[in-house]
Amino acid sequence: MSELKSIAETEDEIVEDFSLFDTWDEKYEYIIDMGKKLKPLEEQYKKEENKIKGCQSTVWMISELKDGKVVYRAESDAVIVKGLVSMLIRVLSGHAPQEIIDAKLDFIDKIGMKQHLAQTRSNGLLSMVKQMKLDATVYLAQQASKN
Amino acid sequence: MPNTGLYIAFDIEQIRSYFPVLNRKVKDKPLVYFDNAATTQKPQVVIDALVDYYSNYNANIHRGIHSLAEEATAAYEETRDTVQRFIKAGHREEIIFTRGVTESINLVAYTWARTNLKAGDEIIISGMEHHSNIVPWQLITEMTGAKLNVIPVDDHGELMMEEFYKLLTEKVKLVSVVHASNSLGTINPVKEIIDAAHKVGAIVLIDGAQSTVHLDIDVQELDCDFFAISSHKVYGPTGIGVLYGKKEILEAMPPFMGGGEMIKDVTFEKTTWNELPYKFEAGTPNIADTVALKAAIDFVERIGKKQVRRHEEELLQYATEQLESIDGIRMIGKAKQKVSVASFVVDGVHPQDLGIMLDNQGVAVRTGHHCTQPLMNRFGIPGTTRASFAMYNTKDEIDVMIAGLNKAIKLLR
Numbered sequence: 247m248s249e250l251k252s253i254a255e256t257e258d259e260i261v262e263d264f265s266l267f268d269t270w271d272e273k274y275e276y277i278i279d280m281g282k283k284l285k286p287l288e289e290q291y292k293k294e295e296n297k298i299k300g301c302q303s304t305v306w307m308i309s310e311l312k313d314g315k316v317v318y319r320a321e322s323d324a325v326i327v328k329g330l331v332s333m334l335i336r337v338l339s340g341h342a343p344q345e346i347i348d349a350k351l352d353f354i355d356k357i358g359m360k361q362h363l364a365q366t367r368s369n370g371l372l373s374m375v376k377q378m379k380l381d382a383t384v385y386l387a388q389q390a391s392k393n
Numbered sequence: 394m395p396n397t398g399l400y401i402a403f404d405i406e407q408i409r410s411y412f413p414v415l416n417r418k419v420k421d422k423p424l425v426y427f428d429n430a431a432t433t434q435k436p437q438v439v440i441d442a443l444v445d446y447y448s449n450y451n452a453n454i455h456r457g458i459h460s461l462a463e464e465a466t467a468a469y470e471e472t473r474d475t476v477q478r479f480i481k482a483g484h485r486e487e488i489i490f491t492r493g494v495t496e497s498i499n500l501v502a503y504t505w506a507r508t509n510l511k512a513g514d515e516i517i518i519s520g521m522e523h524h525s526n527i528v529p530w531q532l533i534t535e536m537t538g539a540k541l542n543v544i545p546v547d548d549h550g551e552l553m554m555e556e557f558y559k560l561l562t563e564k565v566k567l568v569s570v571v572h573a574s575n576s577l578g579t580i581n582p583v584k585e586i587i588d589a590a591h592k593v594g595a596i597v598l599i600d601g602a603q604s605t606v607h608l609d610i611d612v613q614e615l616d617c618d619f620f621a622i623s624s625h626k627v628y629g630p631t632g633i634g635v636l637y638g639k640k641e642i643l644e645a646m647p648p649f650m651g652g653g654e655m656i657k658d659v660t661f662e663k664t665t666w667n668e669l670p671y672k673f674e675a676g677t678p679n680i681a682d683t684v685a686l687k688a689a690i691d692f693v694e695r696i697g698k699k700q701v702r703r704h705e706e707e708l709l710q711y712a713t714e715q716l717e718s719i720d721g722i723r724m725i726g727k728a729k730q731k732v733s734v735a736s737f738v739v740d741g742v743h744p745q746d747l748g749i750m751l752d753n754q755g756v757a758v759r760t761g762h763h764c765t766q767p768l769m770n771r772f773g774i775p776g777t778t779r780a781s782f783a784m785y786n787t788k789d790e791i792d793v794m795i796a797g798l799n800k801a802i803k804l805l806r
Contacts, residue, residue, distance in 0.1 A: 270420050270753040271800075278746075278804050302745040302761045302776060323775075324743035325805050326750075 281329030422755030430781035493634035497621035512538030550726035572604035577726025578734030629689030750801035
């Protein structure tokens with residue numbers, strides 16, 4: 247198995263993927279495709295405590311710490327949101343809590359998806375990123391208390 | 394459809410030219426603005442009125458002795474006269490300026506309702522109210538012990554009037570219903586509701602947020618006790634609205650907010666209130682937007698509501714036919730009488746995805762629950778996609794939306 251790419255490397259990879267697209271339609275087709283490919287979350291995880299609640303669509307997200315790395319899984323009832331969260335998982339999942347906390351995630355701006363970070367889209371990328379970083383912070387604190 | 398002479402006079406290109414924002418592009422595509430039930434775009438005359446006010450006669454109104462204050466006061470009060478004429482109110486002092494419909498409803502809730510209701514009394518609202526005509530009454534019923542009842546909505550999105558009559562007993566002191574639904578477009582039989590409510594001695598508030606721009610409003614003929622208006626849904630600026638209230642009711646009501654302007658004499662022992670309408674306009678009001686509201690109303694009257702209504706009805710009919718021809722689309726709200734709102738759901742597609750994909754085509758629609766969650770629950774849906782039309786929209790724009798929808802649905806399913 248090849249060495250896991252760093253967060254920055256995966257971000258660059260996504261930026262490169264998106265550089266192939268000329269139109270908004272193509273960008274969104276790609277995101278929708280990723281959304282459709284995201285492995286669905288088992289029903290047992292689709293409960294209130296895993297919800298990132300927003301105004302329009304619902305995102306369920308779970309995470310666990312495996313061998314010192316945070317593994318995320320998520321799903322949404324909206325496909326584009328699912329595609330966006332799938333990109334975040336691709337970038338952040340499998341990394342150490344501190345790396346996740348430090349991640350700049352400027353690929354979002356570079357691929358033109360900054361509008362989904364707006365405060366008003368409370369179910370957009372912003373709340374997902376916050377939740378993922380919050381989980382990482384909790385794991386970091388747990389690790390620290392064990393040591 | 395044959396055009397009548399009247400309709401020919403409605404020059405859509407000319408109308409569009411009055412709205413500068415329609416020239417812009419969104420995501421490299423010409424803007425198609427179908428979010429008019431949320432807020433309408435502003436004609437140049439309204440923008441000019443704002444600029445003119447700040448450029449030439451900005452001053453605090455009333456009591457000022459200098460020329461600018463007198464000019465600003467005159468312009469502010471001219472808007473009151475204009476609104477009075479626009480909704481055919483009997484007296485100018487029945488027109489209270491507020492921040493919008495939400496504040497207008499809250500004003501009635503916190504003054505009239507708070508002081509007049511007690512345990513055992515009842516309020517009736519409808520199942521298609523905006524949250525702004527639900528939550529204030531929930532707050533007031535908690536304070537007073539009064540009970541809140543709801544007129545149910547049928548599958549077509551119309552009020553179940555037989556249920557209304559069952560709820561309408563001597564206990565009912567207030568009925569507050571929306572004139573036209575923001576989510577469904579349904580035009581409610583408010584005249585019938587008002588007359589029936591008056592027979593049991595209840596007073597009636599009509600939420601005119603959606604209706605004022607489309608329908609001819611005559612508050613004296615309606616005989617409603619309160620009527621709430623939002624300027625920004627009538628091509629006017631945001632941040633300004635109107636509460637119409639019958640003079641004798643307003644006079645008996647305590648003030649809403651205390652401060653400057655609303656007083657006659659202030660001593661530390663006792664303060665007396667100013668006369669209507671100033672009793673309800675504490676503090677420096679939103680002068681600029683009020684002044685520009687006059688420009689908006691003058692504009693709407695010059696174009697003519699009747700012509701606009703005819704144009705919008707045609708758009709709604711065309712949009713509904715086109716939407717219904719798409720496989721898997723279900724219209725939400727099929728009332729016989731509707732304002733130009735087309736709300737729909739698509740099987741297997743989330744409204745948010747549709748909204749984003751339409752935005753990529755330059756088409757602005759609204760998706761979600763439209764601040765009417767109980768109504769969405771009634772239809773068993775989380776929300777809809779809503780296209781709402783104004784005077785400057787065209788059938789060509791509807792074609793753009795339909796093409797965008799077809800493309801989006803194919804991708805999203």
